[in-house]
Amino acid sequence: MIIESFRLMKRTRTVFLVLLAFSSILAPTIATATERTFGEIAGAIVRVKVVINPGARTARSLGTERNGSGVVIGKDGLILTIGYLIMESATLEVTSHTGQIAPADFVAYDHQTGFGLLRARGDFDIQPLELGDPSDLKPGAPLFIISSGQFGGVAPVRAVSRRPFVGYWDYLLDSAIYTMPPHREFAGAALVDLDGQLVGVGSLFVGDALRPESRSPGNVFVPVDLLTPILSQMIDTGRSGQKPRPWLGVHATSSQGRLIINSVAPDGPGSEAGLKVGDIIIGVQGRRVSNLEDMFRKVWSQGDAGSHVSLDILPYGSDSLDIKKVVIRSRDRYGWLRINTN
Template sequence: MRHKARAGPRLLFLVLCAVLLATFSGRAEAEPTNPLLSVVRIEAHVPGDSRTASRLGTERAGAGVVIAGDGLILTIGYLILEADEVAVTDRDGRRFPAEIVAYDHATGFGLLRAHEGLDVPAVALGVSGEIEHLQTLLAASVGPVPAHPVQVRAVKPFAGGWEYLIEGAVFTVPPISEFGGAALFGEDGRLLGIGSLILGDAGGSGEAGNMFVPIDLLKPVLGDLLAFGRSTEPARPWVGIYPAEIRGYLVVSGLAEGGPGASAGLERGDLLIAVGEEPVKDMEGFFRAIWALGPAGTRVPLTVLRDGSVFSIEIESRDRHDWLKLGRTY
């Protein structure tokens, strides 16, 4: 059922957006409760020999959101993944060194903590499970325009070609260009999500927009991330395959260098037909079938089509964390 927003709250929220934008445009002093003050700029340097350097670059920048009074910042994990140097900058242009606290591939979140001196209010976490279709929210990031009213087009699972699948991804329009680590705020100023991607089709809407990782995914793992730098749940089996959905087929578009798939003999252009006895035609089905086999280290049987011939191949999965070059700053 389509959500029909109430005129009163919608109007008040749009007025709030206008006030917040005017506040930062004029650089006037804002109230401590202003959620935009919690958004900071993140810059990370990643060594050239890192596993993700070729795909994500060695100089990365985006946004993050302060979520605790000790300078704890939530962002999208790829900004800080394998970084050896990280810094944050507040709205007044003050720059502070930071250290990486955690990275969680299952959700896509990353945590870092600014060193002493960052005087930025922490934002409260909302409930992303209450987001409704066509609801108006506020996307906030770094850049010339700090905040943008956006509308929810879909809330549904999202599968990414880096062996990534989440429930309840939030798709919004119009797109914002400074999406990496951007904050998604509700009408009450609480944090509902963190920006991850810009897409030509936001959640099947036919419109360009952004995908936000829902904040509810953080809550069950936050304790582990703070204590251990990662979740203590058994690691999922990782096969090092970058699949792509092309004309109803699932194609190997790339392979992680030195990863399980490459070591087993898979090649770019191979068509993935089945995982065990389970036929697969899309990334979501492919990932779910692999993860259902067991934890990292599980052997993954695949049926593959190459040059008109069908054959079977078995991949010895790994824990992705063992392949990444982590722990440079934590």
């Protein structure tokens, strides 16, 4: 498995280093319909610097100062990034590839996709990057990651997998884009195809990009076709307009076939219902759950945020094997976060 991953990384680097070496020659062939050069495409990527609100819910897990990349997608300075960079932000600042610095305003955050939007203030004259269509993107497709930061720049990669991604923070993508080799400046980075169009936004580093449980380090990107149907609503209202899913405020991890609660959101629904770290989730509404994805889908099938959800729990430290039913009134996670929309 390790040898297979290494060979794939080596082939990817070889092919794209050749492309990059002749980028000045190849620029017209990877330009969009508007005949943009590769340099112009890369120029749409900006640095995003964020200071988080005091007392933010995510300050402990994500920090109070966050940095990453963003992609200019609108002529009015609209920037697309990964949402965890900017949610609960107090101040936002963006820096262009030429060094131009501008303050920015929070526009929107969508938990279901993970996308975040901000807008640079003033005259931020950057040609926006066109949105592509990654729906037909297959494993093996050659791509570029473009990012800012100390370890940023342009990196050749390949798409190696299209499959679900599950995050313990109530996050599920049905068809995430997995790439190799890994890129260090992944947060908010642009995934660009050979037509010079944006096909994904960087989210995470993973150790199993090639297939589940493989030793194949890479990155996860959120496909931009998820943005198209919700973009206008996000700009207008700060949210996607989709009905919020029921949120329980518990984070669980899978261990030896069991789902164990490893954190409970303060003042969240699970905390109010008495759930504790170490409790084992056996089922939802009397139906056994096999993994995190299965649990999320069963919880979300109960209705919208505000629905009552019954969890079958084996309490931590219990002397018996009796299963306890805990009824939780779910909430909208957005309302629990301390997001300043001004």
